[in-house]
Amino acid sequence: MTEEQFDQVIAVNLKGVFCCTKAVVGSMIENGYGRIINISSVTAHNGNIGKTNYFSTKAAVISVAQTWAMGLGKKGITANAVAPGYTATEMVQKVPEKILDTIKGRTPVKRLGKPEKIAVA
Template sequence: MARVALVTGGSRGIGAAISKKLKAEGYDVAATYAGNDDAAAAFTAETGIKTYKWNVGDYDSSSEGLAKVEADLGPIDVVVANAGITRDAPFHRMTKEQWQEVIDTNLTGVFNTVHPLWNGMRERKFGRVIVISSINGQKGQFGQVNYAATKAGDLGIVKSLAQEGARFGITANAICPGYIATEMVMAVPEKVRESIISGIPAGRLGEPEEIARCVAFLAADDAEFINGSTISANGAQFFV
C-alpha cells in the first residue's frame, strides 16, 4: 500500500515540483493551496493530484483539512511543510501586519500542519516531517526580518521534533533552498536576476526539481537515520 504524502503550498512553484516528484516515487499525494483556485484546478487536471484549500495559518482550518485528506487517502505518513509567503520591507518600515502575516503562515503554519498529525505518526511508529526553510533563514536578508525569522525558527522546529520523534520512527529534517527559478524569481527584472546569479558560485539559479529530489530522499523509508538535519541546496552560495 502506497504511503500518503501531503505537500502544503503544493500546487505551484517548488511545491508543485515536490508533489509531482513524490507521485512519481509512488506516493499518494495531496497538495494544499491558499487561494488560487484556477491554478489549483489546472494543477490537478495536469497531474491527477488532488488539491485541498485551507489557510495553514489557522489551526482549526488545518485540522479540518488534514482530517479530510486522511478520510480520502488514509493516514498521512509524509508531511512537507512548504507553504510560505513574503511581505518584504526594511525593518523601520515594516508594519505589524506584515510581521504577523509572515509569522502566521511560515512559522505557526508549520505547527498547525504537523501538530494534528503527530500523535498518529507516533502511534504508527513512522513519520517523515520535511520543512522547506530558506537560505535567508540561515544568513538573514535585507528587508526580510520577518521572513528570515520564520525560516530560522523552522530550523529550530525540526531539530526539536527530531529529538522527540526519533524513538517512534519519525524523522524531521529541513531543506534550505537558495535562489530557485520559480515564477516569482523569474518575474524580477533581468538586471536584478543577473545580480543574484553573480553571487551564486554555480553560476545559475536552482531548479524546483532539484529541491524535489532532496525531499524524495528524506521521505524514503530507509532515510531513518537522517534526523534533525538541514540540507543546503544553494549552489555553494552559503555554508553553515
C-alpha cells in the same frame, strides 16, 4: 513593513509548519514511523535586507525541525528542513535583474534553483 504584514508571514511560514505537523504527528507516533520535511531557506543563515519576517521564520523552521528531530527520533520519526537557495519563483522574479545576476553569480551553478528540483527532496 506593517505589523499585519509581519504577522501574516509568521502565521503562514511558522505557525503553518506547526499546525500541519500537529495534525499528523499523532498518527506517526501511533505507527512508530514518520517523516517530517519542512521547507526553510538558505537565507535563514545569512538573512537579507527588507524581509525580516520571512528570514526569521525560515531560521525558526530549522530550529523547529531540530527540536522535533530530538524529541521524536526515539519514536521512529525524523524531522528535517530543506533549505534551498534562491529559486525561480514569482517572489524572486520581482527582484531587479541586476540583483538577480549578482545572486546567480554567487551560486555554484550560476543560476536560480528550480521549484520542481526542490520538490523531489
